Amino acid sequence: MALGEFSLIDRYFKKKPPAQVIGVGDDAAVLPWANQGSLVVCKDLLIQGRHFFSDVAPDALGHKALAVNLSDLAAMGARPIGCLLGLALPSVDEPWLEKFASGFLALAHAHGSPLVGGDTVATNDGLVISVTALGYLPDAQPGLLRRGACVDDRLWVSGYLGAADLALKILQGNLVDEQGVLPQIRQSLEWPEPRVSLGQRLLGVAHAAIDISDGLVQDLGHLLDQSGVGAVLEIARLPAHPSLAKLSPDMVQQAMLGGGDVYELCFTAPASKDAEVLAIGLALDLPLTCIGYITAERQLMGRYPNGQHRILSQKGFDHFAGDRS
Amino acid sequence: MALGEFSLIDRYFKKKPPAQVIGVGDDAAVLPWANQGSLVVCKDLLIQGRHFFSDVAPDALGHKALAVNLSDLAAMGARPIGCLLGLALPSVDEPWLEKFASGFLALAHAHGSPLVGGDTVATNDGLVISVTALGYLPDAQPGLLRRGACVDDRLWVSGYLGAADLALKILQGNLVDEQGVLPQIRQSLEWPEPRVSLGQRLLGVAHAAIDISDGLVQDLGHLLDQSGVGAVLEIARLPAHPSLAKLSPDMVQQAMLGGGDVYELCFTAPASKDAEVLAIGLALDLPLTCIGYITAERQLMGRYPNGQHRILSQKGFDHFAGDRS
Numbered sequence: 001m002a003l004g005e006f007s008l009i010d011r012y013f014k015k016k017p018p019a020q021v022i023g024v025g026d027d028a029a030v031l032p033w034a035n036q037g038s039l040v041v042c043k044d045l046l047i048q049g050r051h052f053f054s055d056v057a058p059d060a061l062g063h064k065a066l067a068v069n070l071s072d073l074a075a076m077g078a079r080p081i082g083c084l085l086g087l088a089l090p091s092v093d094e095p096w097l098e099k100f101a102s103g104f105l106a107l108a109h110a111h112g113s114p115l116v117g118g119d120t121v122a123t124n125d126g127l128v129i130s131v132t133a134l135g136y137l138p139d140a141q142p143g144l145l146r147r148g149a150c151v152d153d154r155l156w157v158s159g160y161l162g163a164a165d166l167a168l169k170i171l172q173g174n175l176v177d178e179q180g181v182l183p184q185i186r187q188s189l190e191w192p193e194p195r196v197s198l199g200q201r202l203l204g205v206a207h208a209a210i211d212i213s214d215g216l217v218q219d220l221g222h223l224l225d226q227s228g229v230g231a232v233l234e235i236a237r238l239p240a241h242p243s244l245a246k247l248s249p250d251m252v253q254q255a256m257l258g259g260g261d262v263y264e265l266c267f268t269a270p271a272s273k274d275a276e277v278l279a280i281g282l283a284l285d286l287p288l289t290c291i292g293y294i295t296a297e298r299q300l301m302g303r304y305p306n307g308q309h310r311i312l313s314q315k316g317f318d319h320f321a322g323d324r325s
Numbered sequence: 326m327a328l329g330e331f332s333l334i335d336r337y338f339k340k341k342p343p344a345q346v347i348g349v350g351d352d353a354a355v356l357p358w359a360n361q362g363s364l365v366v367c368k369d370l371l372i373q374g375r376h377f378f379s380d381v382a383p384d385a386l387g388h389k390a391l392a393v394n395l396s397d398l399a400a401m402g403a404r405p406i407g408c409l410l411g412l413a414l415p416s417v418d419e420p421w422l423e424k425f426a427s428g429f430l431a432l433a434h435a436h437g438s439p440l441v442g443g444d445t446v447a448t449n450d451g452l453v454i455s456v457t458a459l460g461y462l463p464d465a466q467p468g469l470l471r472r473g474a475c476v477d478d479r480l481w482v483s484g485y486l487g488a489a490d491l492a493l494k495i496l497q498g499n500l501v502d503e504q505g506v507l508p509q510i511r512q513s514l515e516w517p518e519p520r521v522s523l524g525q526r527l528l529g530v531a532h533a534a535i536d537i538s539d540g541l542v543q544d545l546g547h548l549l550d551q552s553g554v555g556a557v558l559e560i561a562r563l564p565a566h567p568s569l570a571k572l573s574p575d576m577v578q579q580a581m582l583g584g585g586d587v588y589e590l591c592f593t594a595p596a597s598k599d600a601e602v603l604a605i606g607l608a609l610d611l612p613l614t615c616i617g618y619i620t621a622e623r624q625l626m627g628r629y630p631n632g633q634h635r636i637l638s639q640k641g642f643d644h645f646a647g648d649r650s
Contacts, residue, residue: 012422012423012425013440013443033361036361044411082356082366084354084367085338105338119370123375125448130411
C-alpha cells in the first residue's frame with residue numbers, strides 16, 4: 001500500500017474502527033478472536049500494466065500475487081492459514097490459467113495457506129488479480145506493528161536489496177544490462193520469497209516491522225512516522241544483492257534505497273536482542289543485517305561512507321513521489 | 326459465483342483443501358478456529374460494465390459491493406465481523422469516492438462489519454471493486470451449507486422475487502416500463518438488503534441454504550446438486566414483488582425463476598420446523614414463503630398452476646447458459 005493510496009483511504013474510508021481492531025494502516029489488520037489469538041487479514045490488488053507486464057510468466061505471476069500478501073502477513077508476525085483469489089480475466093486461456101494456478105498453489109502449499117475461496121469474472125479490460133490472505137497470531141501477541149519502534153533500537157533488514165528494482169529497469173528497457181546480470185537478479189523481481197518464518201520468529205524479539213515492498217526509504221518512513229521516531233541509516237551497511245557487485249555503486253545504492261518490489265522485512269529490536277536476531281538468521285539461513293538505529297529526531301538520516309549525512313525523508317513527507325502501486 | 330466460473334475454479338484451483346476447511350464451492354469458506362467457533366470468509370469482484378453501469382449512483386454502488394458479500398455470509402449463517410475493500414480506480418474523483426464510501430460504510434456499520442483494510446490502486450481500465458467479508462460462526466455449528474438438504478424438507482425463500490431483474494431490463498432499455506414500475510422496483514436492484522439476521526436465526530433450523538444472487542433456478546440447482554437431491558417448485562407460490570402485479574404474469578414468472586441480482590436466501594428445513602420458520606419471519610418482519618419441497622429424484626421440477634410439470638434443471642446441467650457474472 002503506497003502513500004498516495006493511504007491518504008485516499010484515510011480521507012474517505014477510515015472511520016474509527018472498533019477499539020479492538022488493530023492495524024488499519026499497518027501491513028494487515030489484526031482482529032482479536034474471542035480468547036483465542038487473533039485473525040490477521042490483508043488484501044492486495046494487482047493490475048496488468050501497472051503491477052506486472054502482460055507477458056510475465058503466468059506461474060511467476062501466480063506465485064507473486066500470493067507472495068506479496070504473505071509478505072504482509074509476515075510483517076505482522078502471523079502464520080498463514082488460508083487465502084482467497086479473485087480473478088478478472090479478459091479471456092479464458094486454459095494453459096495460462098493452469099500455469100498461474102500452479103505457481104499460486106505451490107506457494108500456498110509451501111506456507112500452509114490453502115486456497116479456500118474466491119471469484120472469477122470476465123472483463124473486457126486487462127487482467128486484475130485480487131488476493132486476500134488470512135493469518136493467525138497466537139494469544140497475547142499484538143503482532144509486529146509499525147508503531148512499536150523505540151529510540152536506540154537497532155534497525156535490521158532481511159535478505160538483499162537492489163535486485164528487483166534493477167531487474168525491472170532492465171526489463172522495461174530503461175537500463176542496458178551491460179554486465180549481463182539479469183539472469184541472476186530477475187528471480188528477486190519475479191519469484192520473491194515472503195519472509196513468513198522470519199516474521200513469526202520475530203514475535204517477542206522485534207519492536208516493530210514492515211515489509212519494504214514500496215522501497216526501503218518509503219516503507220521505513222511509514223514505520224518511523226507511526227512510531228513517532230526517526231532513524232540513522234548506515235548506507236555502507238545496506239546489503240546489496242551479490243550479483244550487483246559489478247554495477248555502478250551509485251546506481252545500486254539508489255536501487256537499494258528507493259527501489260520497490262522488495263519483499264524483505266525491515267524491523268527494529270533492542271540491542272539486548274542482537275544475539276537472538278543473529279541466531280534467527282542462522283537458523284533460517286537468511287542474512288539479517290543491522291543497517292542503522294532508531295533516533296528521537298523524527299527524520300530518516302542517511303550516513304554515507306564519506307562521512308556525509310543526508311536527510312532521506314522527514315515526518316509527513318510524501319516519501320517518494322514515484323508511487324509504484 | 327456463477328457456474329462457468331465454478332468449473333474454471335474446479336479445474337485449476339480446487340486442490341483438495343485441508344479436511345477441516347468447509348465450503349470451497351459454497352457461498353463462503355468456513356475455517357474452524359481452534360476451539361472457538363469458525364471464521365467464515367468470502368470474496369467478490371465487481372467489474373464496471375459487467376456488474377454495474379458506469380453511471381450508477383456511487384452510494385448505491387458502495388452499498389451493493391458490500392451487500393453482495395454480506396449476503397454470502399448470511400447464506401452461511403455467519404455474523405459479520407469485518408470487511409476489506411480493494412478499489413482499482415480509473416481516476417480520483419473525490420465527490421464520487423466520498424459517496425461510494427458513505428454507501429459502503431453505512432451498510433458496514435449497520436451490520437457491525439468495520440472496514441479493517443484494503444488496497445487502492447490506479448488503473449487505465451474500468452473501475453474494479455473487490456470486497457472480502459469476514460464472519461463468525463459460533464461453536465459446534467457447521468453453518469448453513471448448500472449440501473445439507475434432505476428429502477421431504479420444505480423449500481423456502483425470503484422476501485420477494487422478480488423486481489431486480491425487471492428493473493435491470495428496464496434500465497438496460499430491453500423492456501419498456503409501460504406501467505411505470507421502475508421507481509418501485511429499482512431499490513431491489515440497487516440497494517439490496519443482505520439477509521444477515523435471517524441467516525443467523527436459521528442456524529439449527531434450516532438444513533441447507535444459498536443466496537440466489539445468480540437466480541433462483543441456477544442457485545437452487547447448486548444446492549440440489551451439492552445435496553444430491555431434487556425438488557419440486559410450486560410456481561404459483563413464488564412470491565412476486567408486489568409492484569409487479571400489473572405486469573404480464575409470464576414475464577414476472579420468468580424474472581422470478583431466472584433473474585439474478587437477488588439477495589434473498591433460499592433454504593430447506595424439515596416440516597417439523599414450520600412454526601419456527603414462520604416465527605422467524607414475523608420477528609424479522611420479512612416474508613418467508615414455502616415454495617416447494619425436496620425430492621429424491623435429482624432434478625428441479627416446476628409444478629405450474631395449470632397442473633403441468635416442467636423440468637427446470639437436471640443434475641449436472643449448466644443451469645443457465647446466460648451467466649450473469
